[in-house]
Amino acid sequence: MSEAAAAIHTEDHAEHHEELSFLYKYILPVDHKMIAMQYMFTGLIMAVIGGYFAYVFRMQLAYPGESVPFFGIVGPGEYNMMVTNHGTIMIFWVAMPVLIAAFGNFLIPLMCGCDDMVFPRLNRLSYQIFLVSALVLILSFFVKGGGFGGAWTAYPPLSSVPEFSLTDWGASLWVLAVALEFVSFLLGGINFVTTAMNARAPGMKMLDIPIAVWFIVIAVILFMASVGPLIAGAVMLFMDQRIGTTFFLPSGGGDPLLWEHLFWFFGHPEVYVVLLPTMGIVADIITVFSRKKLFGYRTVLYTAFATGGLSFVVWAHHQFVAGIDPRMANVFVVTTVLISIPIAEMLFSYIATLYGGSIEYTTPMLWALSFLFAFLIGGVTGIYLGASALDVYFHDSYFVLAHFHYTFFPITIIGMFAAITFWFPKMFGRMMNETLGKIHFWGTFIPFNCIFLPLFFLGLAGQHRRIYNYDHFPDLATEELQDIRVFATASLVIMLIFQVIFLYNFFYSMFKGEKAPDNPWKANTLEWTVPSPPPHGNFKTLPTVYRGAYEYSVPGREMDYWPQNMPPDES
C-alpha cells in the first residue's frame, strides 16, 4: 500500500484555494461549515412550509368549511395533501437535515479537532441531492391532481393505485423525493462516520468524544441499517404505481402488509435516528450550564447502543390492528416495553447530571430542560400505546397523534432551538439577544403544551385521526370536543406568531448582535477553542486532546472547566 499511499489524492482538491469566488464559497462550497449552513437554511425554509400546512389544516379542523386566512377554502384532497406532507416534511426535510446534517456537519469536524470532513466533495454532493429531493417534493404539490395525500406512511393500495389515491403523479413524485432524500443521507452518513472514526485529533480516544458526536454517528448507523429495505420497498412501490406491477396488491398476488413491515422496520428506528442527535445536543448543553460532569458517560453511551439495537425489533407495535398474528403482537409488546428502559435510563442520567449543579437558566438551557420534560410525557404515553390491548382502542386516534408530537416536537423543534441558540455565537460570531430568546422560549413552550395536551383527551374521547371535517361525524361533532379543537388551533396560531420573534432575533443578531468571544459559555469541547466564527480550516494548529469533554468543576482546580486540549501541566 505504500506506493499507493504516496499517490493518494494528488489532484483531488484543486478547489482549496485561499480566495474562493462567491460561487465556490456560497453556492458550491466544500467547507463543512458552509454546507452545514446550506442544510440549516434549507431545513428552516422547509419548516416554514410544514408549519404553514399545519396552520391551514388546524384552522380547517377548528372552523370546518370556512375560508382560512392566507389560504381559502380547504378541500378534502388539499387537506389530505397538507397533513401528509406536513409529516413528511417535518421528519425528512426538517428534523434530519437540521439535527443530523446541519449540526453533524458543523460539529463533527470541529469537535473532533480536524479541518474538514474526510470527503468534502462527497459532502457537497449529499447536499445537492438533498436539495433536489426537496425541490421534487415541492414540485409534487403542483402537478395535475395535486400532492400526495395518503399519509406519511403511504400504505398501499391507497398509495399505489392512482384511482384510489387520486394523485397519479403526486404520489410518484412523493416516493421519488423520499427515495432521493434517503440516498442523500446514506452518502452523507459516509462522511459523518468516517470523519468521527478516522479524523479525530491525536489523543482523542473513543470515550473522549463528546456525546453530541457519538449520538449523531449512532443515529447515522441506525439509519443506514434500517433504510435499505425501505429503499427496496420504495422501488417496488414506484413500480406498482408506474409500471403496474403488483408487489403490494392482493389482486395480483402481492401483499399490502409487506409494505407496512418494510415501512415500520425503518420507521421505528427512524424515530431514534432523530431522537439521538437531540439527546446528544442536550447532553452537551446541560453539562455546560450546570457546570457538572455528565453523569455516567459510559452508561449514557451504552444505553444508546441498547436503544439502537432494540429499535430494530419493535416495529410491529405500529401494526397491532393491521391483521398481524396476535401471538406475534405479544412479542412486540414485550420488546416495546423493554425499549423504554434504556430511554428512561438515559433521561435519569441527565436528571442526575442536573442534580446539585449550579444551574444557569440561559436560553439554550431552558430549551434543553424543556426537552427533558416534554420528551418524558412523550415516552410515557408510548408505553401505554405499546400495550396491544390498549392500542386496539388508541390506534389511529388523537392519543397517538399527541404521543408522537410529544416526542417529535421536543426532538425537532425544541432540539433545533436549543442547538441554534447554543452554537449561534460559534456559527455567526455574534451573541443572540437573551431577553428575546427567553420571550420566544416561553411563547413557544407554553402554546406547544396547550396544543397537544388537549389532544390526548380528544383521543381518549374517541377522536379518530385523519378526518377532514368532524361535522360529518355526529358523535365527534359535539360542542365540548369542538371547543378543545378551537383551543388547540388558537394555541398553534399563538405559537406561530411567537416565531416572528425568533426570526427577528436570529437575523438581527447575525448582523448586529454583540460580538461573541471564542468561548462565551466556558465550555470544554474543541469548537470553543477556535475563533467565532471559525476560519476556513478551523484550527490554526490542529489540537491535541488530553481528556474527555465533561470535566466541569473538577475538585482542586481553580477554573470550573477544563478544555479538552489544555495540556495537563497548564491551568
Add this chain to the structure above:
Amino acid sequence: MSTRGPVATHRSSTGIPAGRLAVWWLLASEIFIFGGLIACFVLFKLNGTPGFEDASETSVVAGAFNTFVLLTSSLTVVLAHAAVERGDREKAFTYIWYTFAAGIVFLMVKVYEYSGKILSGHTITENLFWSFYYTMTGLHALHVIGGMVVMALISFDVRKGYNYQRVELIGLYWHFVDLVWIFLFPLFYIANF
C-alpha cells in the same frame, strides 16, 4: 503524503484508510437494500405465491455462464489490484479493461435473456415472480454498469500513475456485485420448487 486537501482525509485513527472505510460503508448500505429485496422474494416464495414455479422457465445455462463470467471478472480485478501494488501500471490498466469486457459479456447475456423472455410473454407485470426477476436482476445490472463506468474512468488515472488506491476500492465494490449475483442465481434460476 500529499499536503493538499484537508488533513482530515489523511488521518487514520482506526488505522484503516478513509477510502476503504467509505466503500465498506457504501457496501453495507447496499447489503441492506438487496437484503430487503431478497427477503421479500423469499417470503413470497415460502408463502407459495402463484407464479413462482416460473423459475423453471429461466435458463440455467445462461445463468451459470454469467456466474462464471462474473467470477472470472472478480479474478481479473484482483489481478489489477496486485499489479498496481507492484507498481505495474500497464498491467493494471489491462486487467481493469479485462474486467470491463467481462461486464460487457455479462450484460449481453442479460439482454439476450430479457428479450427472449419478453418475446415469450414473460413481462414484468405477468406475475410476482417476473416482477421480482426484472426488478432485482435489473437493479443488479445497473450496479454492473455503474461499476464499469467507474472502472473506465479510473483506469486512465492509474495508467498515468496516480490514485492507485482506487483500484482496490473498485475491486471491493466489484466483489460485492459478484456476491449479489451469487445470491440471485440460485433464487431465480435453480430453486424452482
